[in-house]
Amino acid sequence: MRLFFCITLILFSSFLFAQGEANYWYFGSNAGLDFNSGTAVAITDGALNTNEGCSTISDSNGDLLFYTDGIRVWDKNHNTMPNGFGLMGDPSSTQSGIIVPKPNDPNIYFIFTVAQLGLSSGLRYSEVDLTLNGGNGDITSNKNIPLFTPSTEKITAIQHANGVDYWVIAHKWNSNEFLSYKITESGVEITPTITPIGSVHNGDPAETIGYMKVSPDGQKLALAKWHNTAFVEIFDFNSQNGQFSNAINLSDMFYNGLQSGPYGLEFSPNSEMLYVSDTDFISTRFKIHQFNLMHGNQMDIANSDVILYDGTDSVSALQLAIDEKIYIANAYSGYLDVIENPNEPGLSSGYVNRALFLEGRQAIYGLPPFIQSFFQVGINVEFTCVGDETQFSVNSSQEIANIQWDFGDGNTTSEVTPTHVYTSAGTYPVTVSVNSVSGTNRFFTTDIVIHDVPIANEVSNYHLCDDSTNDDVEIFDLSTKDSEVLGTQSDVFFDIRYYASMEDAQNHENELTISYANISNSQTIYVKIYNVDNTDCYDITSFDLIVDTMPVANTVIDLMVCDDVSNDGTELVDLTQFNDDILNxxxxxxxxxxxxxxxADAENDANPLPDDFQTVDNPQQVFIRIENVVNESCYDTGSFEIIIDEQPTAYQPDDMFLCDDLNDGEEAFNLSSQNNQVSNGQTGFNITYHLSQDDADDNQNPLTSPYTNETNPQQIFVRIENTNNSNCFDTTSFTIQVDAMPVVNVVADVTTCDDASNDGTELVDLTQFDNAVLNGQAASDFNITYHISQINAENSANPLPDDFQTVDNPQQVFIRIENVNNASCYETGSFQIIIDDYLEAYQPDDMYLCDALNDGEESFDLNLQNDQISNGQTGNFAITYHLSQADADLNENPLSIPYTNITNPQQIFARIENMENFDCYNTTSFYIEALETPDPDMETTYYFCTDETVVLDAGFGYDSYLWSTGETTQSIVVGSAGNYDVTVAYDYPTMPPLSCSFTETVQVIESDEAIINDIEIEDWTAYDNTITVEVSGIGDYEFSIDGINYQSSNVFNNLPVGEYTIYVRDQNGCGVVNEEVYVLYYPKFFTPNGDGDNDNWQVYFSQTEPDITVLIFDRYGKLLKQLNALSDGWDGTFNGEHMPTSDYWFVVNRPSKGKQYRAHFTLKR
Incomplete structure (x- = not known):
């Protein structure tokens, strides 16, 4: 597959076609640069020595004209101009000055200066006439002409949209206003275009610091605000009318605080990138940021932030040069840093720290600013590979009327930004003729080279076998793939590089060495073939590095196989069972x-055996081969033997039985006596006995003979095995059993209760004694019978029926227990049955008590019921009381006496029992109840206000009332303080009748409203004043300052200055009193500047104290002003003169409070 990638390449026309005004730079400590050769060359002939502000100007041919630090001006011979001193800039002002030519006049220039730290000299300009001073130039009488003040330390300039005039741009201090001054052939227009936009620049004077630049295309402006509230702001600029719009603020990514923040900044030549130096002189950390302005909105621009430098070098001012590079002042290092490709995004921009040596001179913080239009030059070309859509544009700060391109291959166009596809490689002379709307005609030409694009042919994967370490890592000679990539292409014109990622290949970064150790298996390698003359003309393909694992034939233990029943010495063996051992x-x-x-077969991979292999020999040797599935040459071999042994048969013997002589369930069995039955004539085998099938199968824990059984009956497992191969075995089993000898356990004599007849005989169920006789012995193993005599028990004769009617009292019963499997194994015993007398429980009367606490509980003496329950019965008996029938029946949880009930009413259960036999008892029950005692629902304390009465009411519903006054009514009226008793009662118709009464004592208290004796005020703070209220009276009082929310404390803290009403309320309802108070306060400073805000100083709320006086002194003790309670305050003057910014002292006399207060405040102007 052919991959093709194009990376943007921008070629600019030779700087010789550009303006040469920025070819000389002078800055820092006698440092300088000369760009006339096309590259930056350090020069040392400069006379300028400055920390920051400086400016230089050359003519259009690149010849030096003059330079300045904002105070002094040096001519081209480095001599101070005769009138070239006393300018009102400052070497410590960020952009102390900038030089602007007068349009259409080659001899007149204007130097614009700004003061440092917003001082009053502000923005000014001076005129330079190059015809003076013998043609070396001098300052004319137009010197230090003021434009406005105060100004920040920022100034920049750009060409007007008409291509002739210029804009000089500054920013006001304590304002958000930009001032755009237009420079025409008539000179400086002193009335600026004002745009209020963005942040207000104010605060500490150091916040005037920071650079301001316009983009080379004249469409944007950026400024840096340093120190404390630090940020960068970006605006759109209209070079037609000098106005700004669309403010964007960036701050979160910068240092922010004392002596820190963004300082220098610069645009890329194509105006798409913004670079910012970020300084922190406290921590001595410095950064260079890049922002992509093409993202448009604030969030995306902020997110495009790339840190190009982060270190301790003091990087500060940035300045674009005519070689399309940006140079950065690296303070006191003797070097400049350089951004090689500022149009490129991110790290492709090529930041180089300490790139340019200044030949022993020092850059400090500043570099000379220029009219930014100087850096918009020539033809822009992007994408110069064959088949690319090569893009063309021309830099122009003027509006283009018409344009004509010639691409050098016979094709032309009049498009402003055309694209053109070159079909073959070669050098093409490209020219462009530009006519602007203003009538300016310009012509540019440059040679561009179009390069061939190679083809990355498909490459096969690269395999190597792993070494003995099997670590998946091998050394690959990547150059062996060169011929596959090239195919028929020439290695003279194209070069090949190898990379670990597509991104590295595309960016031409992190090239791999030819002898390369893979880092993963398999690892994809990316091959880039590119034109040696233009690395952006390339193609990429890929292949994998694969390390094939070298297998190991791990040792297989010889297999011992048991023969089948045929015992013929051969077996069918599944060879795949050894695979896991071999793989391991x-x-x-x-x-x-x-x-x-x-x-030999294993080595040659010949004649593989089937998985199910029938052995031929005994023993049988088998050879192994293990090989990599993707590389058969990576293999290993080994071998093992299969040995076949004879298989025995285990025959089952008879079970074994023994009697238990010691009656412990154990006997010793001679297991070896079973051997002959198990082997049944077989020889050459070993026989062992075991407690489980698993032990027999695993030949674990063989038993010794004789063996004493552990369970009864117990199964014994037999193993017979080949003495040469313990895996060749068979098993069987049999049972050993011990017959138990019974034991007659002692049966306790039994006492039982007679029935109501009390005749001394009872019907008894004898089977109830079986468990006691067995006492844990298994009932299924033994028979139990009961007899009237010992002889019958011995002979197992005449057993008694299960339900036996006793004859005698006491009655003796004889026991016989025998083994169900062996009747001769028996034992005998006996016990007695004793019958005791029966008792009757008679029901008593219910019990009642008054409930003293009305909690439903009282303490009852239950023993008072004993006589009614026994009703004259005699004998040895006891009576107990219980909470339930079950407890009474079981004689559990007898109640302690006296007893407090837990429910009301509560049933009590009584038990009367024979003390000779607790099972001979009877029960009855009765109720106990705690009757309610009156509980008057009345207050225990009553209040009445002086000269009034109060009603005492004991409440409705009682059978009788008796007051300590002798009155018997429900309520009484009293008019004096003291204690009063009342007794109320309930009368119950119980048997006998019961009356329950209660006496309540109440207290009557007199109360009255409060008297405010004094209100103490601790004031003179804004929010932390205190009021303390002193009162007297017989009442219980609470306090408030809003009449709504009251508190028990008479002190109010943390109060702001103001007017308050103090409320004191009697908590017993006898009235509220109040009084107004005022908390005084004075301002800590005032600003008598006539703006109507904070122009007078006075004591707040002083009018509330008519006798108050205030005396104001200067810091030397001179009385300046006396104020009374109704004065409007002090306006900051003395005898009509404005007093200066300072601290002033004052004394407040408060006769009504008997106090005097002294403090000071600040007057600010």
Whole structure:
């Protein structure tokens, strides 16, 4: 596939056809440049020594005329002109001056100067007449002519759209106004075109610093504002009327603060790129930014920011030269930095740090500015490869009336910006004739070379086998691919380079060495074939570097195979089972594995064996070959043996049984006695016994013989194996079993309760004792019977029925337990059944108590119910009380006495039981209830205002009332302070009747409104004043300054200056009092400049204190003004004279407060 890429190439006509006015530069510490040779040459003959501002002018042939630092003017011989001193620029002004010729007069020039830091000398101009001083020139009487003040340190110039006049542009200080002064053949028009636009330039005087430039095409202006509020602003400029529009502000990407921010700036020759120096003298970090103005809007321009330099060299002023390069002042380094291709975006612009040595001289911060139109020259040509649409344009600051192009191959056009396709390589003389609307005619010519474009032929992928490290890295000789890329093309005219990415190939960057170690597998390499005379005429193709893995035939352990039942010494073996061992982690998809009968076959990849291989010999040797699937020459070999052994058969023996003599469920079995049955006559084999099939299969944990069983019954697994190959084995199993000897466990004597008849006999279920007899022995293994005598139990005769009616009291019962598999294995025992008397529980009356706390709980003495429950029964018995029937039945959780109820009413369960037998019991129940005690819903504290009364009300709904006054009504009226008691009662119709009462004590308190004794004010601050209120009275008071929000504290803090009303409210409702107060304050500064804003100084709210006086002094103690409460304040004068900017002291006398206050303020002008 053929890839073709074109990179923009701009060829400009020789500078000899351009204006030579900018061929000489003088700047810094006696530094200079001469461009007359076509390149920048450092010169050392200059007399100028300046930190920043400077300007130089030559004639159109490039001969030096004069230069200046904004104060002094030197002629072409480097002598100070006779009147060439005392100009009102400054060497420390960013753009101290700029030189502009008078249109249509070759002898008159104007030097425009701006003062530093916005000083009053402002923007001025002086006239130079080259006919004076013997033809070396001098300043005329038109010297330091003022135009306006104050000005920033910025000035620039551009040709008028009419192609004759010029615009000189400056910017006001403390304003957002641009001033465009028109320079005509009549001279300087002192009335400028004013455009208010963009940011106001104000603040610290250092913020006047920073360059301003117009683009060479005259369509845009950019300025840099340095220090504190730093930014760059870009505007559209109309060179017809001198006005500005479409402000764009850039700030976030720049240093911003003390002694930092954007300083120098410059446009590219095609006016599409803007370059800005970004300085931070505190951290000593400096940057060069590039912005692409073709993006149009603020966001896109900001996002186009590319940092070309970021370091500690003090890069500052930038200036475009006639060689289409931009030069950057590198302060105190003895060098200039250079941007080689400023029309190119990003790093293609070719920034070179310390590129031009100044032959021992120093650049500092400034470079000479010129009329930007000087740098719009000649013919622009882009795309110069055969078959390109070669683009042509001409630089002109004037409107073109008509134009005629000759492309040098017989083709012409009158288009302004034509394109033309050259069909063959060669050198073509291109000419253009331009007629402007203003009548100016210009002619340009240049030779352009059109170059052949090579073809990048398709290249095959490059394979190498990996070495023994298998690290996927090999050294490739890339030059072996040159012939494939070239094909029939000549290597004399075309060269080839190799790159790791398409971007590198396109940008001709990061070329790979011919002996190249790949960094990935596979890695794509991009081949660029290009014309040696024009690297932009190229084609690109690609191929892959592939490192083929060298396989390893890993060791395969010899395979021992068990014969089948035929035992004929041969077996069918699946050879693919060895693939994983051979690969041992290598990727199966990358390799082929084959098996062979001989080493020779393996080496030659001949006669591979089938996957299912029937062995011939015993043992059988097999040879291995493993090879890379994409490169069969990368292989390895190995071998292993297949050995076939005889397979035994395991015959099943009889199960084994033993009786348990020790009654522990264990016996020792002679397992080896089973060998003959297992082998059944086979020889040459080993027999082992195991506890599991897995152990038998894996030949793990063989048992010793005799073996004591661990479970009963227990399965034993037998393994018989070939003594030469343990993989050749067979297994079987049998059972060993121990018959258990039963144990009669002790059965405790049983006591049971008689029924209501109390006759001493009961029907008993004897099976309930089976579990006690077994005591963990398996019920399925044993039979249990019960008998009336020991003889019957011994002989297993006359067993008793399960439901047995006792005869005696106590009744003795005999037990027999025997093994179900062996009746002779038995044991006997006995126990007694005892029958105890029955008791009756009689129901008592319910219990009631008054609820003292009305919480539904009271403490009850339950023992008071005992006599009713027993009802005269005698004997050894006990009575307990419980919360549930279940607890009473189980005799659990007896209640402690006295008992506090948890529900109301609550049922209580009583249990009466035989102390000889707790199972002989009976239960009953009754209720306990805590009856409500009155709880009067009334306040415990009452307030009344002086000379008034208050009603005390105990509430409705009680059966009786009794007040400490002797009254028996629900409520009473009192008019004096003190404590009052009232008793209220509920009467309940219980048996016996119950009355529950409660006595409440209330307090009656007298209250009254407050008396404000004093209000203390701590003022003289804007927002942090304090008011303290002092009151007296018998009430409980709260305080407010808005009558809405009250607080308990009498102190109000953090108050702003102003008028306040203080409110004091009795919290018991006995009234609110208030009083107005004023918080005084004075301004810290004032500006008596007559603008109606902050023109007088006075104490705020002083009119609220009629007796107040204010005395104002200067810093030497001289009394300047006395103010009273109603004065309008001080206007900043004394005896009619304006007092200067300074600090002034004052004394405030406040007789009504008994205070005096002293402080100072600032007068600013």
């Amino acid at each position: 982690g290598q990727t199966a998809a990358d390799f082929n594995i084959s098996y062979h009968i001989s080493q």
